[in-house]
Amino acid sequence: MTSTSVATSSSRICFNSVCNDLKSERPRKGWRLRTGELAELCDRCASIYDEGRFCDTFHLNASGWRTCESCGKRVHCGCIVSAYAFALLDAGGILCIACSRKNAVLGPNSSWPPSLLFNSSLPERFKDCSAKGWSQLTGSGPAPWRQAPGLFNSSTPQPELHSRVPYEVDLSTGIDRLNVSERLSIPSLEKKKNEDFPERLMNGSLKPSAHDIHENGNTGINCEEQHTSCLTKPQDSSNPPFGLAVPYTSIDEANGQMGVSGTPLRPNPQPSLAKQFHSNPHNGLDSSGETQMRNGRPRPDGRGRNQLFPRYWPRFTDQDLQQISADSNCIITPLFEKMLSASDAGRIGRLVLPKKCAEAYFPPISQPEGLPLKVQDSKGKEWIFQFRFWPNNNSRMYVLEGVTPCIQNMQLQAGDVGSDSVACCLLPVAALFILLFRNLTFSRLEPGGKLVMGFRKASAASASEQENEAKNSNGVSTHGDAELADPSSWSKVDKSGYIAKEALGTKVAVPRKRKNSVLGSKSKRLRIDNEDMIELKLTWEEAQGLLRPPPNHVANVVSIEGFEFEEYGDAPVLGKPTIFATDKSGEKIQWAQCEDCFKWRRLPSDVLLPSKWTCSSNSWDPERSSCSATQELTAEELENLLPHCNPAASKKMKVAKQESENVDALEGLDTLANLAILGEGGVLPASSQATTKHPRHRPGCSCIVCIQPPSGKGPKHKQTCTCNVCQTVKRRFRTLMLRREKKQSQKEADATRKKQQPSLPDKVVDDEPLPCTTSAGNSSPNQKKVVSENLDDDTNRLKSSSSPFKGQIDLNIQPEREEELSPGSDSGGTMRLLQDATDKYHRQQSILSSSGNSNIEVTQTQPGSGTELEKINSSIDLRASHRDADMDHPAIFPIKTFAPTSATG
DNA sequence: ATACCGCATGGAC
DNA sequence: AGTCCATGCGGTA
Incomplete structure (x- = not known):
């Protein structure tokens, strides 16, 4: 066994120099070579090697045979194969290993x-x-x-x-x-x-x-x-x-x-x-x-x-x-773990196994059908999965089939955990994500070699590591995100949303007391900047956003594992959700909604409101300390605030706005939400991703995987479904859309600006970052009023402000936008769907607006109004992506095709 | 119509 | 460029 020149992978011949047999298609591995590779052997040699008879078989007449000083057994000590078969004694001689x-x-x-x-x-x-x-x-x-x-x-x-x-x-x-x-x-x-x-x-x-x-x-x-x-x-x-x-x-x-x-x-x-x-x-x-x-x-x-x-x-x-x-x-040998993907936790009942893990830790299978695999969960219950593979790109894709019952079982556990947390009330929507953020662990019990699986909540640390490891392309990742996206931390949160001393899930299959101890005994709140808060997506995060220090209490800020926590001795206060913003002068403010009249009142940013708050308590603005006082904030400004606001706050706001919402108008909502998510691609916090390869499913995702109960049985959710999941998805939808569109609009505005900068006449420069009051496009004579005046106004306004050269530029060729809109490759189909869904969405908006249910859907910002919010509004328009879609695929949606605006005419 | 199965696709690495 | 793997999707039961 001295051959080192044979290329193990390139040669078809067994690496064993005394064997000329051909290797099989999947040559079996032998000893490690100097190159680091493993010798590839024919089946026969591999079997011999596996059985420990290699030297006995092939090196019988070779030199190097010695006798174990202890047991007297003959041991070959003269080849690479036997290198670990013995130990040299200081006094001479060898021992068999x-x-x-x-x-x-x-x-x-x-x-x-x-x-x-x-x-x-x-x-x-x-x-x-x-x-x-x-x-x-x-x-x-x-x-x-x-x-x-x-x-x-x-x-x-x-x-x-x-x-x-x-x-x-x-x-x-x-x-x-x-x-x-x-x-x-x-x-x-x-x-x-x-x-x-x-x-x-x-x-x-x-x-x-x-x-x-x-x-x-x-x-x-x-x-x-x-x-x-x-x-x-x-x-x-x-x-x-x-x-x-x-x-x-x-x-x-x-x-x-x-x-x-x-x-x-x-x-x-x-x-x-x-x-x-x-x-x-x-x-x-x-x-x-x-x-x-x-x-x-x-x-x-x-x-x-x-x-x-x-x-x-x-x-x-x-x-x-x-x-x-x-x-x-028994000795438990951790083998590997995998964060559940949506597919894994979904209803398909198939769990994709990392190839190397499967090949390393699971029995070898030569047929795609694989073999049944008995796995015990941490509760002692045994499950039998089918361990198999699919041929895939000249490789294999290993899956465990039949995991649905087990996953369901695990999901119940996840739900149990949630019952201890603030997430419990939001479990319907979070259920899947609880699973998604759980790591499925595989261990082996010794003796017996029994496989044991369990769920481990993804810790912030590990999440961060995964995040780092994944080097997520968007690069957006705050510590807050890392922690917040980690529902594992939910178990640390008591019903008030605070991290409770005894809140660790005793019902969790694998309790993690470590976190508990590291967090100490006092109640804590993860410190989240308002800016972070507005990006929050998960219910736990929303809850975080509502938490306030106890009155007259100055929190100690402690840093635990990279996260800052406010530490309180007393029970925290559940604050009223508000919208934090910055007014024109740069002063930080917040907007709070009256419980009675639902009007929004401007308050200092440092005010902590009780959960129930009405205008009468508005001591900061006596003129608006009554519900009869007009709302300072215009509807559109409020609308523009939506993407920025605390989701918890916006939720209520949106609920008020959507009370009489026509459910049918939401047709396509899920698709749109999903596409919006898709479109966000690189914008969402990395931590929102359950895995590094899981860019699509996020809160609000409505794909077949996400809309189903995790590994769930039961009916599919229809568009008209009003279950918690669906309602939540629908509520989330707008936030997603608005944020996405706003960002899209910003990006596009920037891109357009850059494009035009070199060749543009002076005039064009004036078109950049237009505040929402810009009305240049409103006069476009070629605009087609499709859905509503509102929509057109907004759309055109934005369009003209950001793309003044539409008449001269082939707007269908905007690769970067296409890219932004659809990280996926099927941008065409995606865009088509996006447009479709967007269309439906806007139609819905139009219905809402025209129905008089709300004055939120203001079609045009009135100059001078809501000046405090101009900064927030900037040039962002909610219809940005709508316009994008139209421009990208005018033929598909002729009804919404825009003619070149007069801005650059 | 639905669920399941198996493969294909394509993004991420 | 190759590999991995999440998941999409078509075929079939």
Whole structure:
């Protein structure tokens, strides 16, 4: 086995130099090469290798055979395949790796050249055992402690996780992730045969100690015993039918990732098993390396991180594991976690598995049909999913099918959590998102190799990390977003919306006390700037926006894990939602709505209103301290405030405005909302994304996934549905649309300005950033009045203000706008839908306006009115995207086609 | 009409 | 450029 010149992937021949067989289409992996790749073997050699008979088979006559000083077993010590099969004794001689671990006296062969250390794979005996586990896909031998010392040589480069590394087992990885004090032991090999660990998982009482770990874990397991165990263990139907293996390549990351979310709170770990090996300077991992791993961060050089994307790194907290394993004597090895996507949590019942995770931790499947996979949830309930794959781009896409019942079950848990939080009342709309922001975790129980799944609430830290890792293109991410988009924090919020000391979800499958403790005992409110608040989308955020310090109380501001919290000793006050704004003079103000007359009153920005507030309490403006006084704020100004205001406030405002809303007019609303979301693409806070690859579903999303109850049964929501979900979606819709359109308008105005700047006559400069009072376009003689005068006025006004050259420019060619409007590729179809939906929306607006229900729909801003809000209004027009749509696809909506305006005529 | 299945697509990395 | 994966979508039951 010295061939290193063979290109494993390019050659069709088995990498085994004494074998000329062709590899299969999916060659199986063997030992690690110097290049970092894994040797690709034909099936026969791979099987031999897997069974630990490689050297016995192919190197029988080669030199290098030695005898274990302990057990006398012959061990080949002369090839790369066997590099980890033995340990060199200081006094000479060797121990087979089983004995070396059994005696717990040896680290890796320090005399090995580094290249050999990291080029080598696992000793056959380990592979043997683990391979048995894999091969026994229906037999499930226990997956005992299998740790090759060399695995701790984490300083070595680690290549990509190969598609199949079934025998590269690192159970200690998971163990090592645990604090020693929390580790669970494998009492004995014999106990591996116990088959009641599922019960004990939930009910047991065994609690390991560090000593146990040392005795049992560190001393290792005789490979032969393992082997025997693997072979002889009767099939346990209650266990997954295979031994799951953690690829050794994960050791770096596994250790590193462990506890990422809990870094600040994680107790200093005691010396671990790993450390014994790490302490060997020849391992290339010194104490600093240990620290790196221990502090929950992968090594900065990224070695070992490439195997699994960071977003899949298990971030189980100690408490997570403790909870899961508290009453068992099983070792829990966190495998990976995945933040649920909308698809995953949706009704399809299919959960996409990260490919590398699936291939690394799940049994190998060769047929798309895959095999049934038994997974136990954290409650001890067992589920059977179909683990399978779809061919996809010459690759595979692994899915778990049949997860609907489980997800539903989990959703109930999520709901339970919500009942403890302010989110509870908003669960209908948040239910899916609760799921979306939950990480589905997969662990493995040892002995038994049983898969355990659970939900872990995405922590702010992990969310941020995912966010960072994702390097979200929009770059918009505030700490507030990160936290706010994390419904996990809901559980920290009591019914008042404040973070309560005891609010952590005891009903959560995996309680996270860490957060609790780090937040301290006092009630806290996440500090959110008003500017942030207006961007809030989630109900929890809305609640945050309403929270106020107790009267006469000055909050202490504390920083916890990067987030600022106001800390109060007394109960907080639920304030009245208001709209924060800045008046013309730059003074910060807020607008509050009277409970009785619904008029909006201007107030100083620092005023904290009670939840019920009326004009009579308006001591700041005596002239408007009565409901009979006129409203200072014009309807349009108010409308323009909508996108800026606190959603909680706007909600009420909109409710008042929509009381007699024609539901039918909302046809297409969902689509529009969805498209609006689409259009926002790079604008929404990154944290709104459940995953890095989940740009579409956000609050208000109405796709088939989102409008359905999570993994839900039950009827689809129709357009006329008035359930909470639908109503909320509809309410959100306007905010989404308005914000989107406003931003769109701004962008376009800027773009137009830039375009025109070089060649424009002086006159054009005057057209830029026009306030909403601009009326240049109103005189356009060619405008077609389609929906309403209101609409046209607004539209034309905006159009003329931002695109004065429409008559001369092919308005259909505006790639950047197209791009803005539709991040997706199907801009044409999207735009068409957008227009359609927009049309319907505006029609609805027109109905509302003309019906006299509200005076909000003012068609034209009156010069001089609402000057305080001019800054807010600026040149933003709610119909911006409407116009965009028209311009982009005039042929599709001829009814709304605009002729060139007179502005540039 | 609906649900399911399997693949295709395309954005993100 | 290749890969991953979220999800869209057409075919089928």
